[in-house]
Amino acid sequence: MTESGEWLIYRGAGEPHDGIDRLPPAPPWRDFDGGPLVAPGPEADSSTPRRLGAFQHMAELHRPSAEELEIVNAALYLRRPLLVTGSPGTGKSTLAHAVAHELRLGRVLRWPVVSRTTLTDGLYRYDAIARLQDVQIAAHTAGAGDARRRGAADDIGSYIRLGPLGTALLPTARPRVLLIDELDKSDIDLPNDLLNVLEEGEYAIPELERLADRAGEVEVLTDDGAKVTVRDGRVRCRAFPFVVLTSNGERDFPAALLRRCIHLELGQPDHQRLATVVRAHLGDEAARAGDDLIARFLDRSRSETLAADQLLNAIYLTHQAAPPTRDRLADLLIQRLDRPR
Incomplete structure (x- = not known):
């Protein structure tokens, strides 16, 4: 049993540290075995200084209460998404950047949600039209048989780019930080569509699954702009990402989503x-x-x-x-x- 306060991985102090390495193993029901491991994501980009402030060395932006600290750390320990609700401007989105900055988890993957957003938007994008155009162009510069062979499998990865959610679920040694911003703006189906992916920590890319017997390993682009290898058309995480879902309280969410999340309500700042x-x-x-x-x-x-x-x-x-x-x-x-x- 640890002393009071010693169990906190995220301390809200604003000073970067490697406390994430002290995080104990996941509960058996949240233990994932994706692999092989891919390289960690890039360092924080300019969005984090914008969120945390140019003078963050003078004062940390997010000064969490004891209750906030306990809830954030509960989400880290239990490998559960953190649903953060509150009025606009209370620091919901900033919390994701604060955790990523302090725990040295790199660039925050941000998925802004609008009324037209679908689950696939967050997982990956497949540009079938660009691929077809390239095959047609190749047909004019080479034999038709060569073009068909070229378009069949070996280049499909050039037309697939993983989204923020899809990138967050890649098998990494340390968790990525994913911000799903303003989930309450979504279509009524998106919260339910998220359930299985967040519970299982994996997803399929059907365009690659269909080619698994001919191209078991395909390189695709991530949301970071890096190339990773997807095997047999499926992605499964190793370290479950630290997922922050924000809501301004404009709608209610299904009970099935709520029970899979840790809930944090941010009040008005003093x-x-x-x-x-x-x-x-x-x-x-x-x-x-x-x-x-x-x-x-x-x-x-x-x-x-x-x-x-x-x-x-x-x-x-x-x-x-x-x-x-x-x-x-x-x-x-x-x-x-x-x-x-």
């Missing part, structure tokens, strides 16, 4: 947390100068729906403006999101 957000993005001077705007923002938040990025916009712009222009600009930029149209 003054200290908002000041930390401002400090991380704009620096200590801007945070001090904008303290009155933070207080006004919090006061209005009690009766209006506002988002933290509105506050950042206002402080950034008004930092250079003098009263009374400053106050007027702030009111123009921080407008309630739930006002009647």
